[in-house]
Amino acid sequence: MKNARRYCYGPFQSRRLGLSLGIDILPRSKVCTYNCVYCEIGHTKPDYLVSPEYRVQDPPSSTFQKELKSRFEYTTTLNSITFGYNGEPTLNENIIDFLEIAKEERDKIDWRHGEPKLTLFTNSSTLYSKKIRDRVKNFDLILAKLDAGNDDDFKRINCPHKDVPSLETIIDSLVKLKEEMPKENKLAIQCLICDSYKEDFISNNNDRNISDLAHAFKKIKPNLIQVYSIARMPANYFVFSIDDERKSEIVSIFRGIINDDKIEIKYY
Numbered sequence: 001m002k003n004a005r006r007y008c009y010g011p012f013q014s015r016r017l018g019l020s021l022g023i024d025i026l027p028r029s030k031v032c033t034y035n036c037v038y039c040e041i042g043h044t045k046p047d048y049l050v051s052p053e054y055r056v057q058d059p060p061s062s063t064f065q066k067e068l069k070s071r072f073e074y075t076t077t078l079n080s081i082t083f084g085y086n087g088e089p090t091l092n093e094n095i096i097d098f099l100e101i102a103k104e105e106r107d108k109i110d111w112r113h114g115e116p117k118l119t120l121f122t123n124s125s126t127l128y129s130k131k132i133r134d135r136v137k138n139f140d141l142i143l144a145k146l147d148a149g150n151d152d153d154f155k156r157i158n159c160p161h162k163d164v165p166s167l168e169t170i171i172d173s174l175v176k177l178k179e180e181m182p183k184e185n186k187l188a189i190q191c192l193i194c195d196s197y198k199e200d201f202i203s204n205n206n207d208r209n210i211s212d213l214a215h216a217f218k219k220i221k222p223n224l225i226q227v228y229s230i231a232r233m234p235a236n237y238f239v240f241s242i243d244d245e246r247k248s249e250i251v252s253i254f255r256g257i258i259n260d261d262k263i264e265i266k267y268y
């Protein structure tokens with residue numbers, strides 16, 4: 001018998017989101033435009049490392065609504081309904097159909113501590129497309145990845161598919177997204193910095209990258225910057241987490257260069 005399609009995972013306690021219900025809208029195991037060295041769900045298999053133009057045609061089945069109803073029945077204290085977890089969710093052509101169903105079901109509930117945010121994790125690689133930006137800006141909170149401030153670090157850390165645009169284009173799309181978003185919705189940049197045991201692998205924890213990142217954030221003007229590191233088993237054995245002292249130092253460097261009190265910068 002074919003395994004039934006499953007969309008909802010958790011809820012889990014998340015360091016950055018509180019109590020979060022995970023939503024996976026990709027039909028197979030991980031499909032992504034990146035193969036990040038630190039990925040906590042393993043390597044991207046060669047056939048599933050896809051172009052940012054690749055689209056998954058997979059509208060929500062009735063199971064999605066049923067799963068949400070049953071989770072919400074027992075969990076009326078969620079902080080976030082979070083799209084992501086298993087690759088790049090913006091590759092699903094039907095992402096807005098999923099969002100509308102989640103919004104509809106969320107709005108039916110009398111939440112005990114305020115309604116949960118509809119949150120999207122994206123690796124930012126598809127945001128050069130206006131069509132994709134017009135979709136993602138409907139989420140209450142967008143958590144967009146930016147681990148590198150220049151193409152050298154980007155290629156080493158995120159190992160993008162060959163069709164992924166340059167980092168300059170990605171930064172420019174984040175600038176556009178922030179300008180186009182409704183003011184009530186928030187853009188957070190997730191910035192994972194790691195170290196390396198391997199002598200011939202320079203991690204993104206280097207002075208040039210930290211400074212380039214800060215200059216990129218200054219242009220993007222996100223609402224929040226989240227600096228964090230590896231917390232689970234990474235895809236490659238040779239990368240490891242930076243400590244809290246270094247995270248705090250990076251936050252200070254960012255604050256110094258960005259020099260904008262409206263941008264909140266935190267480490268986790």
Ligand code: SF4
Pocket residue numbers: 032033034035036038039040041044085086087088123
């Ligand atoms: S973008 Fe996310 S899912 Fe894709 S390889 Fe990187 S960490 Fe893994």
